[in-house]
Each structure stands twice: as C-alpha cells, then as structure tokens.
Amino acid sequence: MFSVLKAQEGVHVFSGCRSLLRIKRSAVEHNVREIHRFSGKKIIAVIKSDAYGMGVRYVAPILRNLDPVDSFAVACAEEGVLLREMGVKREIIILGGVLPEEMEAVKEFRLTPVVSDPEHMKVIGGEDIKFHVKFDTGMGRLGFIGELVKDPRVVGVMSHLSTPADREFSLKQIEEFRRIVEAYRGKALKIHIESSAGVVYKVPFTTHVRIGLALYGEKSLKDYPIELEPAVSISARVISVKDVPAGFPISYGRTHITKKKTRIAVVAFGYADGLMKSLSNRGYLLFEGRKLPILGNITMDMTIVEVGDLKVKPGDWVCVVNESRTFGDLAREAGTIPYEIMCNISSRVKREVI
Numbered sequence: 489m490f491s492v493l494k495a496q497e498g499v500h501v502f503s504g505c506r507s508l509l510r511i512k513r514s515a516v517e518h519n520v521r522e523i524h525r526f527s528g529k530k531i532i533a534v535i536k537s538d539a540y541g542m543g544v545r546y547v548a549p550i551l552r553n554l555d556p557v558d559s560f561a562v563a564c565a566e567e568g569v570l571l572r573e574m575g576v577k578r579e580i581i582i583l584g585g586v587l588p589e590e591m592e593a594v595k596e597f598r599l600t601p602v603v604s605d606p607e608h609m610k611v612i613g614g615e616d617i618k619f620h621v622k623f624d625t626g627m628g629r630l631g632f633i634g635e636l637v638k639d640p641r642v643v644g645v646m647s648h649l650s651t652p653a654d655r656e657f658s659l660k661q662i663e664e665f666r667r668i669v670e671a672y673r674g675k676a677l678k679i680h681i682e683s684s685a686g687v688v689y690k691v692p693f694t695t696h697v698r699i700g701l702a703l704y705g706e707k708s709l710k711d712y713p714i715e716l717e718p719a720v721s722i723s724a725r726v727i728s729v730k731d732v733p734a735g736f737p738i739s740y741g742r743t744h745i746t747k748k749k750t751r752i753a754v755v756a757f758g759y760a761d762g763l764m765k766s767l768s769n770r771g772y773l774l775f776e777g778r779k780l781p782i783l784g785n786i787t788m789d790m791t792i793v794e795v796g797d798l799k800v801k802p803g804d805w806v807c808v809v810n811e812s813r814t815f816g817d818l819a820r821e822a823g824t825i826p827y828e829i830m831c832n833i834s835s836r837v838k839r840e841v842i
C-alpha cells in the first residue's frame with residue numbers, strides 16, 4: 489500500500505519514500521532571530537534557486553511569518569512569480585537584473601528588480617515599478633562601476649562582497665559602497681551589502697542584511713560569531729545488507745576490493761540524489777552516530793557502505809547530513825562548498841518540515 493502522510497504546510501510525504509530531507513522549523517526561526525539580534529537589521533531572505541535546493545515551497549512558509557524577514561530575494565522573475573503564487577505578500581527582489589521577456593511578470597506580480605546595467609533601465613522604461621540599484625565595488629559580476637542611477641523609483645541601493653573572509657578587501661568594498669550611498673542621502677532607501685558571512689562587518693550605514701546560507705544553520709566563516717542551529721537533515725534507506733568474501737570487488741570499476749570478509753549495506757542514495765561521486769572510497773554515511781565508510785564508486789541511485797558489526801538491516805535509515813555532520817562538513821570532505829551540494833539535492837529526495 490502506498491499511503492500519503494500529510495505533514496505541515498501541505499507537505500506530502502510518501503510513506504514509501506527512500507530518502508527524506510527534513511527542515512526543522514524551530515532551527516530556521518532560531519537562526520533568523522539570532523542573525524537579527526547580532527546585526528540589528530531587517531533581513532532580506534535569499535531563497536534563490538529553490539531555496540538553495542532545500543525546496544522553496546517548504547522554506548518560504550517558515551520565513552514569511554517571521555518579523556525580521558522584511559523581503560525575499562530570488563534570482564529571476566520566474567522564481568518571484570512562484571513566491572507570489574504561494575501567497576507571499578512582502579517585497580520580492582529579483583537579484584539577477586531584468587530581461588525584456590520578464591517585464592510582464594514583474595508588473596503583474598509586483599516584483600522588484602535590481603538594476604545593474606543600463607540595459608535594465610531601458611527594459612523598465614517609464615513603467616511604474618520600484619527597483620534597487622546595484623553597484624560593483626569589487627565583486628566583478630553585476631553592478632555599475634563609477635556611475636550613479638538617480639531615479640525617483642529607486643527604493644534600494646546594494647553591493648556584494650566577493651571575499652567576506654578577507655577583512656582588508658571587504659573593508660575597502662564597504663568604504664567604496666559608503667561613498668556611493670552618500671550620494672543617495674536624504675531618501676529612505678534599503679541599503680544592503682552584507683551576506684551571511686558579511687554580517688561580521690556590522691556595517692553601520694546599511695539597513696538590511698541579505699541572508700541565504702545561514703538560514704539553514706550553515707556557518708560561512710570559520711570563526712562565525714553567531715550561534716546557528718543546523719536546520720536540515722537528509723536520510724536514506726538501506727535496501728540490502730550482505731556479507732561479501734575477501735577479495736571481492738565493490739561497485740562499478742572495481743575501485744575497492746575487500747581485504748577481508750565484509751558486511752556491506754546498499755543505501756538508496758546516489759549521485760542522482762546529490763551525493764557527489766568524488767566521495768567514492770573516501771566519504772561516509774552515518775548510522776546511529778557511527779560512521780559507515782563508503783566503499784567503491786557511488787552510483788546513480790545507490791551507495792555501498794561498510795557496516796562492520798552494526799545491526800543494520802534493509803529498511804533502516806542512514807544519515808547523509810544531520811546536526812552533527814552538516815553540508816559544510818560534507819563540502820570539506822568533497823572539496824567543494826556547501827552551496828553547491830545543497831543546490832544539487834535532487835527533487836527525488838522528499839521534503840518535510842518538522
């Protein structure tokens with residue numbers, strides 16, 4: 489039988505699902521509160537790219553009721569429309585500029601583009617829409633350099649730090665941004681440059697912080713001054729457990745050969761679910777807090793782990809990520825950044841808000 493369990497916020501979890509991503513509401517709320525307390529500023533919740541792969545349909549309903557969350561930011565108009573269709577009433581900032589084909593949606597759904605190119609101004613033309621202006625103070629991506637956009641429809645001025653871990657360079661960017669903001673003095677604008685890592689600079693002249701990663705309790709700097717609570721866990725089910733003899737090859741390419749008789753488990757989570765193949769033969773999964781080393785190559789839908797003498801059986805759940813092994817930890821092991829891993833968690837992995 490294939491029953492459907494109805495969880496909060498219209499989240500449907502199939503009892504037969506093989507992998508599950510859980511978002512802990514109280515942890516996200518805690519992180520928002522702590523960031524607000526530390527910065528003393530309102531929060532622009534950055535939930536682009538399906539809320540960093542966590543699922544915007546699950547994350548936005550948690551955030552939209554929180555007082556410090558003043559605005560949302562997404563990458564493109566399409567992501568903004570989805571938020572409006574979910575009933576989000578607050579400002580929705582489109583970080584990635586505005587293309588001609590997006591103007592209809594911008595108008596109809598009252599989205600707020602960020603203008604970062606003269607072409608964006610042309611696209612907006614004489615339309616009655618509010619927008620933010622972005623300045624490039626050292627990111628080398630979007631934003632005006634040495635050119636001001638003065639327009640009565642401007643409601644925000646922003647920039648972006650390229651290297652928050654580099655204090656000297658970041659302070660230079662902030663100083664450059666301060667000079668730009670001076671030119672807009674006298675208007676009540678939203679002023680923002682700090683991202684999750686950038687909040688450490690406590691920039692005195694900004695009104696908002698733009699927070700993505702920290703919402704999930706992931707630390708974006710080694711010595712992060714805010715006590716965040718990891719909010720996401722991912723677990724997957726064991727499909728099969730068996731003993732294999734010494735000298736037996738494991739998985740495609742036979743990159744692991746057992747040294748002794750070994751008990752292995754096959755877990756329903758592979759690179760198609762978001763477990764990077766680079767963790768083959770070096771990563772691990774967790775069972776009741778114990779590490780299960782990954783043996784051989786990770787495959788599309790399955791990963792093989794060594795279970796030793798642990799009592800693991802088909803149907804059991806093993807953890808990929810939890811409060812003690814975060815996306816950041818996994819990223820270090822895989823030689824990448826937590827953002828990339830999060831964005832690559834497949835939609836096949838069921839989501840649930842707890």
Ligand SMILES: *Cc1c(COP(=O)(O)O)cnc(C)c1O
Pocket residue numbers: 534536583648682683684685698699700701702708
């Ligand atoms: C993604 C993004 C952010 C959020 O960064 P985090 O490190 O996740 O907090 C902020 N500003 C801009 C322009 C972004 O693209």
